[in-house]
Amino acid sequence: MNAVSRALTDGWVITKRNLIKIKRVPEVLIFVLISPIMFVLLFAFVFGGAINPGDGVSYKEFLIGGIFAQTVVFGATFTGAGLAEDMQKGIIDRFRSLPMSPAAVLVGRTTSDVVYNVLSLIIMALTGLLVGWRIRDGALDALAGFGLLLLFAYAISWVMAWVGLLVPSVEVINNASFIVIMPLTFVSNAFVPIQSFDGVLRTIVEWNPVSALTQAARDLFGNLPPGETVSDAWSLQHPALYTLLWVVGILLVFVPLSVRQYRLASSK
Amino acid sequence: MAVAGNDGDEGVDELTEMISATGLVKRYKNVEALRGLDLSVPEGKVLALLGPNGAGKTTAVRILATLIKPDEGTAVVAGRDVLNDAEGVRRSIGLSGQYAAVDEHLTGFENLEMVGRLYGLGGVASKARARELLERFDLSDAGDRPSKTYSGGMRRRLDLAGALVAAPPVLILDEPTTGLDPRSRQQMWEVIRELVGAGSTLLLTTQYLEEADKLADDIVVIDHGRQIARGTADELKSQTGGERIEVVLVDDGDRDAAVAVLGQVATGEVQSGDSERALTAAVTGGADSLSQVLAGFAAGGIAVLDIGLRRPTLDDVFLSLTGHATESDTDSDAGSAGGEGA
Ligand SMILES: Nc1ncnc2c1ncn2[C@@H]1O[C@H](COP(=O)(O)OP(=O)(O)O)[C@@H](O)[C@H]1O
Ligand SMILES: [Mg+2]
Secondary structure, three states: OHHHHHHHHHHHHHHHHHHHHHHHOHHHHHHHHHHHHHHHHHHHHHHOOOOOOOOOOOHHHHHHHHHHHHHHHHHHHHHHHHHHHHHHOOHHHHHHHOOOOOOHHHHHHHHHHHHHHHHHHHHHHHHHHHOOOOOOOOHHHHHHHHHHHHHHHHHHHHHHHHHHHHOOOHHHHHHHHHHHHHHHHHOOOOOOOHHHOOHHHHHHHHHOHHHHHHHHHHHHHOOOOOOOOOOOOHHHHOHHHHHHHHHHHHHHHHHHHHHHHHHHHOOO | OOOOOOOOOOOOOOOOEEEEEEEEEEEOOOOEEEEEEEEEEEOOOEEEEEOOOOOOHHHHHHHHOOOOOOOEEEEEEOOEEOOOOHHHHHHHEEEEOOOOOOOOOOEHHHHHHHHHHHOOOOHHHHHHHHHHHHHHOOOOOOOOOEHHHOOHHHHHHHHHHHHHOOOOOEEEEEOOOOOOOHHHHHHHHHHHHHHHHOOOEEEEEEOOHHHHHHHOOEEEEEEOOEEEEEEOHHHHHHHOOOEEEEEEEOOHHHHHHHHHHHHHHOOOOOEEOOOOOEEEEEEOOOHHHHHHHHHHHHHHOOOEEEEEEEOOOHHHHHHHHHOOOOOOOOOHHHHHHHHHOO
16 A cells, blocks of 8 residues: 555656646647647548438537547557657656656656646537537536546556557657557447448447447437447447446556566666 | 775775675676676765776666666665665665756756655655755756756756755766866866765766776776776876876987986886887876986986876776777767866
């Protein structure tokens, strides 16, 4: 317990350090916030009329949940890139020579990236509201939806933290995350209704956690076609629970793995 | 007192060893960075680890600071084993690495405050300590600017301040003045002297014999991961022939007469220099020897083109100890500064 509370106290010190960087180099933040706006606008206006997700729901409305999911998952790339950058700079030697928690650098990085994701969710929600997206199931449900998105992104952050420590190069991280996250978000119901997938691909889509996350978000925002069963798969019948199980599973595996890798990588 | 010349078996028992390392070996893919290095620093003393680029200085420092583990050997710092009690070691040391470990986006104040909090000093104490150290290192005015805007010397001082936040009993400084201009170097020397005056135990690495001479009680010279000499600066200098008088004669017909004059003060044989007319003699008497030689030359009517007293550099130590000059490794930044030592 002592180790955990130290990881949190020291982690918070590192979080604040990372947030100061956002303040000092606001260009990064601007980029982080512009790309979700672009996503919302592009998808809403380019594909908005081309796909019909089902009766009574516009594609724009349907799409927003998917864009939320994709953007916050992509946000995890920052965790990997940020850590890779830290590992390459001398500052990590300072941290390693201090009697601080070995998890603190990771806790701090993943936490400050939650702040990035909160900001980009706010921006996306506002843009979404502008192009016609609505929250139709009450504020509490909507908050739960945002919470679930952030939780899942937080878990993916720990995966990317591990990758960032494994391959401490910002360029490689950016490419690697693209290779992983693009298929993860596109082979899901984020942009295309699940009915349009067949066979094995359909099974993959149904059990892809990003599908469950998107489904849960749509459900909580009240953006699902009314009364329609999209899939019989358990994962999509209980999307929030299934997403939470993934969150727990990922954290159980990748928190210890990343901490171990941090110790190894920084002591070469 | 500093250990007298040899390996230090005698006379040190009553002193507490704050750093002691035995048989350190560290291998990398293509090189053995350390091949059985022993180190010992008694409490309150300064040991300089002197060696050219690639000698293994940083590797030794990183092992003592628990940043890497040795493949063989053990080290105890402030009574704690680097392998079994890394955290205990970290509580007792302040490290200033070869490259300043400061966060460039943070101000000087924020850097120091962060380090204080990570030592567990708490917010109020961390802030107070940060201000105090900025003041002491002449960084108060720049304290609220991002450290990105600092000069090399300022960064270096901020990094050293970071090592002092928790007032650790043992300080480890890796090439604290490499790459600094002469004025910043002088400043750094003053700071280091103050620290030692206040009772810190210090291990410092350097490529400059002059620096080791000025700051250290004891010097370990390493090359290719091994100790090649150990002693005080004076002992090393005398081992290398100490100071030398170098003469260039106008006429090489005076050569024999000049050798005779030099022979009276030389500690060894008088050697030929680069040309027929150049001579070198190792001396111990410094300026006295020089004036004696000048008087002898005047009496014998020997004309000189150039004459001077030369103090030994790391290169000379190396030449005499290993028979080869220092061969710089990859590191261009430190390499270019390597010549300006003495
Ligand atoms: N991480 C590393 N990987 C491979 N070789 C290394 C590594 N660190 C140091 N070396 C090698 O070990 C030797 C000693 O290096 P170092 O301790 O940095 O020397 P110094 O600090 O005296 O210049 C050099 O040949 C260097 O190239
Ligand atoms: Mg070095």
